[in-house]
Amino acid sequence: MKHRTYALLLAATLSVSLLAGCGSSNGANSSQSSDNSSISSSQGSQSSSGSDVSTPDASGSGSDVSTSASGSTSTPDGSQGETQEQAKLTLSRTGFTLFSAGSSYTLKVDGVAEGTKVTFKSGNPDVATVDENGKVVAVKPGNTKITVTAGDQTATCVVACKWEESKPSTGGGSSSGSGSSSSGGGTTTPDPEPSKVDLAAFCTTVTTNYSLPHLSLADSTMLDNYYAGLSSVATEQSQVYINMMSMNMGEISLVQVKDSKDVATVKAIFQARIDSMVNGGAWYPEPTRIWTEQSRVVSNGNYVMMVVGEDCDSIVKDFNALF
Structure with missing residues (x-):
């Protein structure tokens, strides 16, 4: 009986000890949890405080970048205009x-x-x-x-x-007197017949003696395309040679008009051909230079010549020597 009572007391004591130990542990855990909560709360407060410190810095930095970007794209003082290409005169x-x-x-x-x-x-x-x-x-x-x-x-x-000053008539003056004394009459020595100048033969001589390659005698379609209006002019002779190569380094065209009033018209047509080549038709720098600097339009009587090429001035001299 005593042994049983002692065993019950021992079991009760152990139970109380265990309960006390568990309670103390839970209290410590609770206290620790509370402390951890305080620490966490403190850290959260510190984090919040840190956010308060860092936010203006980050905001300020973003503001600076935004301002810089805004200034580079829409500066009202004209800096944007400096990056735009100026209209060309x-x-x-x-x-x-x-x-x-x-x-x-x-x-x-x-x-x-x-x-x-x-x-x-x-x-x-x-x-x-x-x-x-x-x-x-x-x-x-x-x-x-x-x-x-x-x-x-x-x-x-x-x-x-470009134009020629008026020349005195070769049919009067001393020529008339000479004709009168030699023939016994009052007749004058007539000017050479214009048709005596063979433009086809002259073109052959020019293309043989000078460098004017890749020339083709223009047909009616080519005349209309490259020398607009020329086919409407009444002519005695027409020798219009066109260079159909993309590297057009020169041309020669000669016309004898029936009516001297058409000389100015033909000269204008020839000049229009030159102008069209100078202003883009010649394409490449060297042909454009030649059409700009080494092109000539001349006339003698009812004859008109356009020549483009390195030897243009020599060809003009040969042309004038025909008359």
Whole structure:
């Protein structure tokens, strides 16, 4: 009986000890959990406080980047305009020819901002003048350059004034007297017949003596395409040779008109052919240079010649020697 009572007391004591131990452990865990919560709360507070410190820095940095990007794309002070390509000043012609004193051509200007002052100046007013509206007027034979200024841009145009001064008639004066004394009458020595000059033979001589390769005698379709209006002019002879190569280094065209009034018309048609090649038709730099610098349109009586090539001046001399 005593042993049983003792065993029950021992079991009760152990139970109480175990319960006390468990309670203490739970309390410690609870306390630790509470402490951890406090620490976590403190850390959360610290994190929140850290956020309060770092947010302005990050915000300020973002503001700086945004401002920089905004300034690079839409700066109101004109910095954006500096990156845009400025409109280029261009003229309606980079070169043209006037065939008589007093004849004129008005240059047109493009690529100029509204309100920009445009000025025109002739390099040699004795050859050709130009007014404030760009009207160029021929004065005497020669070449000059017209300079156009708009703001900080300039452009130029070469003007050629080409015509022959009136020549005294070879049928009168001393020739008449000589004819009268030799023949006993009042007749004059007639001028050579224009048809005596064989343009086909002259072209053969020129292409043999000078370098003008890849030429083809133009048919009616080619004339209409490259020498518009020429087929409508009444002619005695027509020798128009066209270079159909992309590297067009020269051409020669000769015409004898029936009516001397058509000489100026043919010269204008020939010059239009030159101008079209200078202004893009020649494509490549060297052919464009040749058509610009080494092209000639000349006439003698009812004969008109256009020649383009390195030997143009020599060919002009040969042409004039025919008469």
